[in-house]
Amino acid sequence: MNAPFETAATLRQAGRHPAVPFRIAxxxxxxxxxxRLLRVLPGKRLVGEAEVGGQAxxxxxxxxxxxxxxxxxxxxxxxxALAAQAIATPRLLGAGTLDGGHYLLTxxxxxxxxxxxxxxxxxxxxxxxxxxxxxMLAPALETLGRxxxxxxxxxxxxxxxxxxxxxxxxxxxxxxxxxxxxxxPLGADDALRNLAILLAQLPRDADARLPDLLADYxxxxxxxxxxxxxxxxEIARVRNWRLRDYLAKTLRDCSLFHVEQRRxxxxxxxxQEAERxxxxxxxxxxxxxxxxxxxxxxxxxxxxxxxxxxxxxIKRYNIKxxxxxxxxxxxxxxxxxxxxxxxxxxxxxxxxxxPLALIERRFGPLRGRAWLVTDSCDGPHLLQHxxxxxxxxxxxxxxxRELFAALHRERISHGDLxxxxxxxxxxxxxxxxxxxMRQHASVAAHARAWQKDRARLLRNWPEGCALxxxxxxxxxxxxxxxxxLSSI
Numbered sequence: 001m002n003a004p005f006e007t008a009a010t011l012r013q014a015g016r017h018p019a020v021p022f023r024i025a026x027x028x029x030x031x032x033x034x035x036r037l038l039r040v041l042p043g044k045r046l047v048g049e050a051e052v053g054g055q056a057x058x059x060x061x062x063x064x065x066x067x068x069x070x071x072x073x074x075x076x077x078x079x080x081a082l083a084a085q086a087i088a089t090p091r092l093l094g095a096g097t098l099d100g101g102h103y104l105l106t107x108x109x110x111x112x113x114x115x116x117x118x119x120x121x122x123x124x125x126x127x128x129x130x131x132x133x134x135x136m137l138a139p140a141l142e143t144l145g146r147x148x149x150x151x152x153x154x155x156x157x158x159x160x161x162x163x164x165x166x167x168x169x170x171x172x173x174x175x176x177x178x179x180x181x182x183x184x185p186l187g188a189d190d191a192l193r194n195l196a197i198l199l200a201q202l203p204r205d206a207d208a209r210l211p212d213l214l215a216d217y218x219x220x221x222x223x224x225x226x227x228x229x230x231x232x233x234e235i236a237r238v239r240n241w242r243l244r245d246y247l248a249k250t251l252r253d254c255s256l257f258h259v260e261q262r263r264x265x266x267x268x269x270x271x272q273e274a275e276r277x278x279x280x281x282x283x284x285x286x287x288x289x290x291x292x293x294x295x296x297x298x299x300x301x302x303x304x305x306x307x308x309x310x311x312x313x314i315k316r317y318n319i320k321x322x323x324x325x326x327x328x329x330x331x332x333x334x335x336x337x338x339x340x341x342x343x344x345x346x347x348x349x350x351x352x353x354x355p356l357a358l359i360e361r362r363f364g365p366l367r368g369r370a371w372l373v374t375d376s377c378d379g380p381h382l383l384q385h386x387x388x389x390x391x392x393x394x395x396x397x398x399x400x401r402e403l404f405a406a407l408h409r410e411r412i413s414h415g416d417l418x419x420x421x422x423x424x425x426x427x428x429x430x431x432x433x434x435x436x437m438r439q440h441a442s443v444a445a446h447a448r449a450w451q452k453d454r455a456r457l458l459r460n461w462p463e464g465c466a467l468x469x470x471x472x473x474x475x476x477x478x479x480x481x482x483x484x485l486s487s488i
Contacts, residue, residue: 003033008063008101015042024061026052026103027096032059041255045071049108056108057093063101071175072102078174079106081182085150087143088170090163112165115140119159130205131212137202138216139169144198145220147171148191151181157197185224192226193234200238203349204409207232243347250343263364268339269357269373276307277357277373280314284359284371288314300334304376311376312356317435319369333360334435335370341434342374350406351428353377377432379425386419388461391470399429401474408476411440413449419460451478 003021011018018040023033032050039047043064050059060075062068072095082089090106097103115137122133140162147154154161156176163170171177180186186194195217199206206213210228217226251268253259258274260267269277280287291303291314301316317334335358342355353374361368379385386392392400407414414421415436423430431437440446454475461468 007099008061008068009099011046011061011063011101012043012065016040018046020048024098024103026094027098028094030094032057032103032105034059044068050105052094052105055093056110057105058090058108060104060106061098061101062103063098068101072104074177075104075173075175077179078177080174081152081177081179082147082171082174085147085152085182087147087150087152088168089174090170090172109163109165109170112163112170114160115162115164115169116159118164130203131209134202134206134209134213137213138219139164140198141213141216142220143169143171144195145217145222147220148186148194148224149221151179151184151186153178153180153186153190153194154197157194158201159198185221188224188226191221191224192231195226196231196234196238199231200235200242204406207235243344246347247340247343250340263362265362266360267358270354273356276310280305280307280312280373281357281359284314284316284373288316288371311378313353313374313376315372315374317370317372333367333370335372336360336367337437338372338434341437344412344437344439345431345434348406348410350403350410350412351425351430352434353430353432377423377425377430379423379430382419382422382424382429383460385424386467388465388467390466392467395427396424396429397470397474399424399427400471403429403431404475408450411443411446413438413440413446413453415449415453417453417457419457447478450476454478 003023004019006014006018006022006024011024018037020037021033021035023031025031030052032052034046034048034050037046037048038058039045045063045068046059046061048059050057052059062072062075064071076092076095079089079092083092090109092104092106094105095103118136119133122136123130126132137159140159143162144154144157154171154173154176155178156173161171161173161176163172180190185191199210199213210232214226214228214231218224249256251257251259254271256271258267258269258271267281269281274281287305288301288303291305293301293303294313295302298318300318303314305312305314315335315338339355339358342352345352346354353376355372355374357371357373359371359373361370386396391397414431414434415438416433421431421433423432438449440449454477457475458468458471461471
């Protein structure tokens, strides 16, 4: 293959998009030909499928100017620790130095499926039976139990770090393996904290199945006793941390989001949508004018737009007058707030049209007009879809109960819970117009806001009608405190 040669320096300069294929010289005289990249941390690390001496390998290149030797050594030592403790992991085939970096080669597990992919397939296959989906996680929990029983922990624990290949589950990412006391069990506190990292990434519906998940874990680590109540609290703590971390990422340049900040504007766009949305980002008003107008009010202008074959919605948050401009200058825009809250809902598994891009006009530190781009939701709102004279059909009833239970559990208030802000689409009730949404830190603050939300929702239908009666019976009351989880 006549591919160009690269070095650690040129790969650093290539940023997020090194051209493939490329070749790179190894310190033992061999050449690695990289065919495709699987992961890129710009200027720091590349992972790809490569060929060395006619053999397919997984190649990791550590190219950072600083700290690359530390990550290289951690990766090598982590893989060695897994192998030494008889935990299945890809076989190490080579390691050494590059011109300005380091490399590590392991066997390439062709056709392997990471457990994250399998989990999403299982959820899609069994949408109403989370127990069936959870069953496919048993090997990962058993493997983690064996790791803990042999003194190993995984600091970057997620389902993507387990690969299933020809009936064997492999643990990968040696860089994140921490060998506390190899061959000796982790302490119960360390094991509990590490297990909670994995369990916190599962839907909250899985909490009711915690005894089964613990049973799978104990298959690999039968001699360590974990307190279920402490584990549940640690899971809640990790979930809160993960949410905060994710929301912070929506406002900074990273693998998930492309962020551009200048004196005259701020832009954040879902990275995989950045190329498609480039014309929208360049001139949002032109895009808005070319779309199909849905709303043209004083506070906002909304239009449906076509980007290729995809239907999207763009919403401009208007500045009504000078007084309004002065009141908004120093505060995050309503688009900014809706962007954050949309991603909050999506992270928590609460249905809302996917937020794709945020654009704010800036005057140095001052903020002006702003735009939000989301997926389109073509379903009817509840005033159109539901008959006031009867209860909701079974599918809608289930979706509504799940929505309000999730909002109440997460202490989220909408702030303007009109029926027109609740859309029935593809078997789910989706929330829109998130300008006033809040997640409350205290039960008392949430109870006050929830009471207003609940009252606003009920006002959509006349007193005494069957539909209003159903909502009164099925929307959690404002005074209800979150239920304590039963002991396991």
